[in-house]
Amino acid sequence: MKVINVGVIGTGGIAVGQHMPALAKQPDVKILAVADVNEEAAKNAAERFGVPHVFSDYKQLIAMEEIDAVHVCTPNYLHMAPTIEALTAGKHVMVEKPIARNAEEAAKMVETARKTGKKLMVAQNVRFDGSSQCLKRFIDAGDLGEIYFARVWALRRRGVPSWGVFTDKEKQGGGPLIDIGVHQLDLALYLMGHPKAITCSGQTFTKIGNTPGHIGVWGPWDWQNYTVEDYAAGFVRLEGGRSLVIESSFAANIAEDKFTTALLGTKGGAETNPLRIFGEDKGMVYDITPVHIPRVHSYEAEVRAFYDAIQNNTEPPVTGEQALNVMKILDAIYKSSELGREVEIN
Template sequence: MVLKVGIIGCGGIANGKHMPALSKIEEVEMVAFCDVLEDRARKAKEDYGTSESLIYTDYQELLLNKEIDVIHVCTPNNTHAEISIAGMKLDKHVMCEKPMAKTSQEAKEMIEAQVETGKKLTIGYQNRFTTAATYLHEVCKAGELGEIYLGKAHAIRRRAVPTWGVFLDEEAQGGGPLIDIGTHALDLTLWMMNNYKPKYVVGNTYHKLSQTKDAANAWGSWDPEEFTVEDSAFGFITMENGATITLESSWALNSLDIGEAKTSLSGTKGGADMHDGLTLNGEDRGLLYEKKIELETGGVDFYDGAGSDPAYLEARSWIDAILNDTPPIVKPEEALVVTEILEAVYESAKSGEPVFLKKEAKK
């Protein structure tokens, strides 16, 4: 069986991840490309489609195409829910790029549509598919770290502010580094801990470096007038079972302790961190140990192992879930909790007060 896929949003993430990964899967044919900029959709068709592939500038017209089985939503955050819900109601399975939605209410409405229609819905957290993450997840599932009561979600860039698209637009995106890269680190941490029950959140956001003119930056200086989102954000999350998660994110921070989509874990039997590859630690017979995991599978200069690209593995897993009618690796209910926590960090930063997510029982 060949699944016919429509791409909605043919910008950076579609070209950098979704379309290249899907092009490697035999059971997939990209038959439609949609973007508000027609030239971008046309270029996507040239690169990844066929002569019969269709071009759209209105996603609603694409969704009316009954031949399309699956859509990939690669648009700004404030359109994720609207497009995903419409897609499911028109009989499409939906892969939506992270974060799930701009708000938790929108994310809940996406889940309601998924339940109502029975279509599959997943969110693009491809970092679960790195070698380090899949290995560590197996370690956690096996209980080798014991009860994990401390998690640290790391997403720190020293100077790497994205200056294209709508990344700096709070209205379109809902936030800056927290919702952009912090979301990946938080997803990994919750997944490893298998803990999706936050109790309350305390957060702070900062606009300390965003107004710097002629700033050093990986993609060239940003325009301070366009930089309407935070440049860094930090959260402290207490879970219902008493576990603690710290969340740190930045696009611009005077720090050398940098790293994206990484987690550190502390449990009753051992710990792990992803700062320099993957290292496990613990105590054995009264002595402390560190165990460095060799993540490369090659062993010879010209071969580094096959099938290890996280983007491909994410797409392959997603297509398999549809073909085999199995749950996707990234479940929408899990992605909802990520969005709830991110939203609570922003709310706490504005109010200066903790935000409670656990519903206290009435006395």
């Protein structure tokens, strides 16, 4: 097995918390360089993981010929440029979710991957979770029949991020929909077999995030500069006579947080988190509730899948095209909300 030299761009929460520990466990990977505008953060990450090269400018990392693959772990507004530059410099890229701030940026990334022939994978870790994979096996075995509808919830009652740029529309592209809704939406489309979206009607609200006096489970947030939605809802028509609804919030007056993808099929249904499968057989209606699902570290599994794709020269399991399809839906919900009517998705 060839040893793959890796560079990590952005050494914040997700890089140091998940990507770098996962990379450090791979026998065929060496983290050769890190880059972060916050020099202190870059140095700390390099020290912790024994990384020899440290840069404050990510372009210097991309200029290193020895680097074969790059992990882009910067905020959303800095996903497109480093990804395109790295692909163009002949590196494979794993980019954090969401692929970009919008479909226009995502399409440019996908096109660059196509032109350069390098691999582009998006870090949709929820797909790799033990229970997602367990449900996928039921679906592949035909236990749900034809899946015609999905309900997607990524709801926090008072979970407004009080750090980073998560409440800055310009830098993030949106609020909870693009930050956490993207995980559950990606999972739903993956489980449904990646149907294309046709039309969408959506509405977003900013009612709590930009007003003072609220309780935040992660401390007070900067409500005066809160420019994203705090709640979003959408109805999406999919090809093949299917559809889905999505709801996502950072703050909403609801009973509890809920991160669930629910599927309705002709033979059975299912809900994730916790996983339950609903069926009908032998004269009864039944539920399957797993007693034990083998634990999978979803971040380690996604990283391994990326390096397997590189080593075996196969398509990564989360493609840029799939992420672009997801981004088109998110864009459409925002657009529909702005226009106050249903919009078409091309």
